[in-house]
Amino acid sequence: MARIRLSEILVGAFMALGFVALFFLAMRVSNLSMATASEGYTLTARFDNIGSLRVRAPVSMSGVRLGRVEAIDFDQETYQAVVTLRIADRYDQIPSDTFANIFTAGLLGEQYIGLDPGGSPDMLIDGDRIEFTQSALVLEQMIGQFLLSKAEDGGE
Amino acid sequence: MLDALATLGRAGLAVLASLGRAHLLLAGILGGLPSMLIRPRLLLAQLYGIGVLSLLIIVVSGLFVGMVLSLQGHYVLSQFGAAESLGVMVAASLVRELGPVVTALLFAGRAGSALTAEIGLMKATEQLSGLEMMAVDPVKRVLTPRFFGGLISMPLLAALFSAVGVLGGWFVGVGLLGVDDGAFWGQMQNKIDFNEDVLNGVIKSLVFGLVVTWIALYEGYDAIPTSAGVSRATTRTVVQSALAVLGLDFILTALMFGG
Numbered sequence: 001m002a003r004i005r006l007s008e009i010l011v012g013a014f015m016a017l018g019f020v021a022l023f024f025l026a027m028r029v030s031n032l033s034m035a036t037a038s039e040g041y042t043l044t045a046r047f048d049n050i051g052s053l054r055v056r057a058p059v060s061m062s063g064v065r066l067g068r069v070e071a072i073d074f075d076q077e078t079y080q081a082v083v084t085l086r087i088a089d090r091y092d093q094i095p096s097d098t099f100a101n102i103f104t105a106g107l108l109g110e111q112y113i114g115l116d117p118g119g120s121p122d123m124l125i126d127g128d129r130i131e132f133t134q135s136a137l138v139l140e141q142m143i144g145q146f147l148l149s150k151a152e153d154g155g156e
Numbered sequence: 157m158l159d160a161l162a163t164l165g166r167a168g169l170a171v172l173a174s175l176g177r178a179h180l181l182l183a184g185i186l187g188g189l190p191s192m193l194i195r196p197r198l199l200l201a202q203l204y205g206i207g208v209l210s211l212l213i214i215v216v217s218g219l220f221v222g223m224v225l226s227l228q229g230h231y232v233l234s235q236f237g238a239a240e241s242l243g244v245m246v247a248a249s250l251v252r253e254l255g256p257v258v259t260a261l262l263f264a265g266r267a268g269s270a271l272t273a274e275i276g277l278m279k280a281t282e283q284l285s286g287l288e289m290m291a292v293d294p295v296k297r298v299l300t301p302r303f304f305g306g307l308i309s310m311p312l313l314a315a316l317f318s319a320v321g322v323l324g325g326w327f328v329g330v331g332l333l334g335v336d337d338g339a340f341w342g343q344m345q346n347k348i349d350f351n352e353d354v355l356n357g358v359i360k361s362l363v364f365g366l367v368v369t370w371i372a373l374y375e376g377y378d379a380i381p382t383s384a385g386v387s388r389a390t391t392r393t394v395v396q397s398a399l400a401v402l403g404l405d406f407i408l409t410a411l412m413f414g415g
Contacts, residue, residue, distance in 0.1 A: 010208045011203045011204050011207065014204075014208045015312060017316060018315055021312070022315040022358070025318055058346070
């Protein structure tokens, strides 16, 4: 009887250990502990070119992450990309004339949206649109322009 | 010419017959589920034999795999000035691939071979026929608890492997190589998605657990009841499980992360 009891305890400990490991993977390793899709409020921004921005890319101001890119759509009338941002509820003091840029983290890193606060007393609320945006810098275009200006310099 | 053709045909038919027997056995095993639930003690004994006794090799291997990943990852990433991404690299490769796959391979060697040898020997010493004489169905009584023992143990072992591996990677990366602690965990949480990465890893390990246990039980049950036959069946279990796990891993990865 004592042997069965011992194996019961050990099996119980094994299963508990397995679930603790799963819990650890869920809470510590993955993003389950962070704000999920249903929290926060959404803003939209229109860009001429979003480069290689992806859904779930970070949205940050002063380097602090405020939210994530929730969706990227294409407007067929203005030929612009419509980016939906989900911002955490506690960051509700974003001025309405805020400027949205698409930056690249590091030289080859992923792209994210950086917000520059404006000076307006009105704050953005759920569903608002960020008017002032700047497109992503596309490396090929920059190199092309650089080569072109070099060629012009050389011609003179 | 005709003889060669006949040999080929016989080999093909033998493979098909073997596959058919394996599926019939699986159906029989699953059919034993209700009678196993009446006697959960049988399952408990198998969880102990398959799960608890595999803990040591899984935990130690996970720790060292995580530590080596961290060491090698740091070597490559630091050349690009991206050592802060070490946590992402270690966690993603463990949770998505190495956790389920290496656990399944170790599981096949540690638990699968033992299952095959045990059942093959039961058959060789006519214990299975003895059960049948007593009107006890050996599939329901002997195989079903072992099957579910393997099926339940495998995802838990794989999760443990990944978790211990991440801790081992953290120990080497943050403790020895001086990667920033906050960046290690922060970037990891940023990039690793629970549904996308962790749950898919669990699904993978469930599939591997099913396949490895199934192969082990079938090979034991189908073994030629001699010492040479049991020995060959045990070898086949390890080889076929390893091949099946690696092949299935490619298919599952293509389905889950390929698109």
